[in-house]
Amino acid sequence: MHLPIELDRDRAEPLQNQLYEQLRGLIIARRLKSNSRLVATRFLAEKLGISRTTVLLAYERLISEGYLETRPAVGTFVCAVLPDLVPAPQINDNRVDDLPQTELRPPLFQSRMPVGEPVEPALIDFWGGPDFRIFPLKIWQRITQHVLECYGKGISRPPPSAGIDPLRGAIADWLAAQRGIIVDRDQIIIVAGAQQAYNIAARLFLQRGDRVVIETPGHAGASFLFESLGATQHPVPVDEHGLLVDALPDGSTSLAYVTPSHQNPIGGTLPLERREALIEWARGAGAYLIEDDCDGDFRYRGMGPPSLKSLDPYGLVLYTGTFSKTLGAGLRLGYMVVPQELVASTVAVKTLLDNGSPWLEQMVLAEFIASGEYDRHLRRVRKTYLERRDCLIAALRLHFGDVQLAGVDTGTHLTWLLPASLPSAPAVQEAARQRGIGVYTVSESEIGGRPATLYTENALLLGYSSLEERQIRDGIAGLAAALRDHRRAATG
Structure with missing residues (x-):
C-alpha cells in the first residue's frame, strides 16, 4: 500500500503528531477505505526514515479514537464504522470539473461485443467447445519442464514479434502434411488467437468506408471488428454448403471474411467449384480473402476440398488457424x-499490437507439435467427438424421427433445421432453458445490423464436444419433454 505521507522535520510539531494527522486525514477523506489493511509499523518506519516507536504511538492513538483496529495475527485495519465526528467528504456541486472525463472527451472507439460462453451454463449445455478433460495435461507438464530446463534463458528475452522460429517451422511442416499448404516458415505469423489475425488483416487493408464481404449468418467477432473500424459490410447469404458465391457483389472490395472448411455457424463445407469461383471473384474485385479454417481439424468423413490458400495463384488469401478448439x-x-510480399507489413502490425506472443507457451507448443504429440492428441479428440456426434444424431432420430441436419461432417456442433411442425428456434431455446437444457440459435448473428433471416427461425445449434454421451442422451430426452410441455401449453 502506498501512503502519500510527507513528514517535515523542520516543523516544531512532533513527527508522531504529523503522522497521526496525515493518517487520520486519509481515513476521513476515504482515501484509506473501511476494512483496508495498513502497512506494518516496521515497514512504514523504514519507508519514512523514522523510529518504529513513532509509528506505533501514532497507530495506538488512532486505535484509541476508533479509526483503526487490530486483528490478532492478521494486522491493523481501518475500522468499518468510523467515529461520529468524522465528517463526510464534501462535494462541491458548483464545480464543472466534477464531470467524468468521458463527458468532456468520449472515447473514439465504439463497438459491440460478441456473445461469449454462457455466464450461467445450463445443467446440460449444448454450447460446445473443447472438453478440458481430454487435454493432455501430463504430457504438457512434462514438455514444459523440459523446455524450462533446456531453454529456460529464453524466458528473459523478448520473443520475436512474428513468433519463435521453432513454432513457425513446426506449423509450416504440419500445414504441408495436413492441409497441402506449402509455405516458408517466415510466412507464418504467430498471433494471440484468430481474433488478432482479423485485427491485423483489417489494419493492413481497411480504411473507413471500405467494403468488407462477410457471411450471414456469420462470425460476430469478425463482423463487430469491421463495424468498429467504420467499414461498410456487405452480407452474403449462405446455404447448407457455405457461401453463395453467386451473391457476391460487383465492384471494388477490400476484404472478404469466409469460413470455407466449416461455415460458422451453419456448418457447411464450401465445394471446390465455389472455392475457385471465390478466388476469381476476389481477384476481379481487388480483394483479399481472410480464410478462417474454422474447425478444420475435426473432419469425420473424407478429406474435404483443398484450402483456399493452396488454390490461390495470386497471393490474395490470408489463412488463419487457431489452437483454441483443439487444445x-x-x-x-x-x-x-x-x-x-506481405510478411514485413504483417510483422510490423503485430509488433505495434503486442511485441509478440509469450515465449514459454510458444516453445512448449512447438515441442508438442514436433514430437508428434499434437497429431496423437488430435486423433484421440476426433475419435471422442465422432462418438459424441453419432450419439447426438441417434438421440435426435430416436425422439424426433427423420431430422434434417447440417454441418455433421466437421466441427464440434451440428445444426438442426427444424421442421414446420415444431415451434421456432427461439421458442425451442426458451422451452429447453426452462428444463435446464442449453440449446442455441443463430438469432445473435446480426451482421451489420441485418438479421440472418434465412436461419433465424428454423436453425438450432447443438454442440456436442464437451458433453459425455449420457449427458447428450439425457439432454435430447429433456428437450423432447420440453417441447411436449410447450405443445400442451399452446393448446390449452
Missing part, C-alpha cells in the same frame, strides 16, 4: 499464413 481457448495462440 483450449485459454492458450491464446493461433497463426496467420500470409503471402511473402
Whole structure:
C-alpha cells in the first residue's frame, strides 16, 4: 500500500503528531477505505526514515479514537464504522470539473461485443467447445519442464514479434502434411488467437468506408471488428454448403471474411467449384480473402476440398488457424499464413499490437507439435467427438424421427433445421432453458445490423464436444419433454 505521507522535520510539531494527522486525514477523506489493511509499523518506519516507536504511538492513538483496529495475527485495519465526528467528504456541486472525463472527451472507439460462453451454463449445455478433460495435461507438464530446463534463458528475452522460429517451422511442416499448404516458415505469423489475425488483416487493408464481404449468418467477432473500424459490410447469404458465391457483389472490395472448411455457424463445407469461383471473384474485385479454417481439424468423413490458400495463384488469401478448439481457448495462440510480399507489413502490425506472443507457451507448443504429440492428441479428440456426434444424431432420430441436419461432417456442433411442425428456434431455446437444457440459435448473428433471416427461425445449434454421451442422451430426452410441455401449453 502506498501512503502519500510527507513528514517535515523542520516543523516544531512532533513527527508522531504529523503522522497521526496525515493518517487520520486519509481515513476521513476515504482515501484509506473501511476494512483496508495498513502497512506494518516496521515497514512504514523504514519507508519514512523514522523510529518504529513513532509509528506505533501514532497507530495506538488512532486505535484509541476508533479509526483503526487490530486483528490478532492478521494486522491493523481501518475500522468499518468510523467515529461520529468524522465528517463526510464534501462535494462541491458548483464545480464543472466534477464531470467524468468521458463527458468532456468520449472515447473514439465504439463497438459491440460478441456473445461469449454462457455466464450461467445450463445443467446440460449444448454450447460446445473443447472438453478440458481430454487435454493432455501430463504430457504438457512434462514438455514444459523440459523446455524450462533446456531453454529456460529464453524466458528473459523478448520473443520475436512474428513468433519463435521453432513454432513457425513446426506449423509450416504440419500445414504441408495436413492441409497441402506449402509455405516458408517466415510466412507464418504467430498471433494471440484468430481474433488478432482479423485485427491485423483489417489494419493492413481497411480504411473507413471500405467494403468488407462477410457471411450471414456469420462470425460476430469478425463482423463487430469491421463495424468498429467504420467499414461498410456487405452480407452474403449462405446455404447448407457455405457461401453463395453467386451473391457476391460487383465492384471494388477490400476484404472478404469466409469460413470455407466449416461455415460458422451453419456448418457447411464450401465445394471446390465455389472455392475457385471465390478466388476469381476476389481477384476481379481487388480483394483479399481472410480464410478462417474454422474447425478444420475435426473432419469425420473424407478429406474435404483443398484450402483456399493452396488454390490461390495470386497471393490474395490470408489463412488463419487457431489452437483454441483443439487444445483450449485459454492458450491464446493461433497463426496467420500470409503471402511473402506481405510478411514485413504483417510483422510490423503485430509488433505495434503486442511485441509478440509469450515465449514459454510458444516453445512448449512447438515441442508438442514436433514430437508428434499434437497429431496423437488430435486423433484421440476426433475419435471422442465422432462418438459424441453419432450419439447426438441417434438421440435426435430416436425422439424426433427423420431430422434434417447440417454441418455433421466437421466441427464440434451440428445444426438442426427444424421442421414446420415444431415451434421456432427461439421458442425451442426458451422451452429447453426452462428444463435446464442449453440449446442455441443463430438469432445473435446480426451482421451489420441485418438479421440472418434465412436461419433465424428454423436453425438450432447443438454442440456436442464437451458433453459425455449420457449427458447428450439425457439432454435430447429433456428437450423432447420440453417441447411436449410447450405443445400442451399452446393448446390449452
